[in-house]
Amino acid sequence: MQRKAYVSGVAALLAAVLAGCTGGPDDGGTTDDANPGGSGRATAAAEPGRYRTLPEPCGAVGQEMLDSLLPGIAEITDEEQREKAYAGEATLTYDTDRKVGCRWKVESADAVDHLLVDFERVVSYDSAVSDDNEAERVFATKAEAADLPAPEPETESEPETGPESETGPESGPASATGEDGAAASAGASASPSPSASASSSSSAASPGTSQGASGSASEGAPESPSGSPSTDLQPRLLDDLGDEAFLDDELNASGSTAEQRTVTVAFRTSNVIVTIEYAEQPATVGVVPDSAELQDRARKLAARLADALSG
Helix, strand or coil, X not given: CHHHHHHHHHHHHHHHHHHHHCCCHHHCCCCCCCCCCCCCCCCCCCXXXXXXXXXXXXXXXXXXXXXXXXXXXXHCCCHHHHHHHHHCEECCCXXXXXXXXXXXXXXXXXXXXEXXXXXXXXXXXXXXXXXXXXXXXXXXXXXXXXXXXXXXXXCCCCCCCCHHHXXXXXXXXXXXXXXXXXXXXXXXXXXXXXXXHHHHHHHHHCCCHHHHHHHHHHCCCCECCCCCXXXXXXXXXXXXXXXXXXXXXXXXXXXXXXXXXXXXXXXXXXXXXXXXXXXXEECCCCCCCCHHHHHXXXXXXXXXXXXXXXX
């Protein structure tokens, strides 16, 4: 009888110990599926991107815009060939929900123009990374590959100092000669020198001459003699297009043929990245495509595509 009572006591003690080790949530214990090092709550999945599909690329560019980008289209007399030129050619893709594109090529009497429009929808396969964040990373890699030049630091202009501040009010000869100097100073101010009068009359006769010269210097030809874009047309980041954007401008020379300029505008809106490549090669060797004109056309197309995506 005593042995049986002892066994019963041991069983009761083991039951109490086991109950303490496997306590439920109410008594401060941990559950089997809880994370011992964390709070036991599942991590919330990152939000998906705004876009689930992509537009039809060859129909994304209207006829009016194609007329501007590809002037040679208007010169095509054959109606069937002209319709084919407007239709463009879809690029090869294996998943139209992830990447689509369309390209156009039109020859004219003056040049050959190329246009490529590409749409890419970025999807994150990491539940902790949103589609937008993944698209931001992909776009940063794309911008880095473009090798854009670093923006020039802004410099503050120094305030101009007049002759009085440089020499002081008492450094002139008039202040050193007393009354005679004062009389001479008064006479000089009353009767300006002939050269000063000539200068004044010259500027009065041609108001705007100085302004015009300044304007032509600052607004001169958009390109340098070598054909490279001027400073304000250099490859750069854009702050007025989508969530982020950049523009690249490259001039390629291939042997004895005419130089081809390619302007690339890329922008990101949420989890979609749009890339526009617009190139022109003149028919005449030695003629350099105008950088300002090509950039303006490409940026107008990019703005329309961005509006269409946001609409």
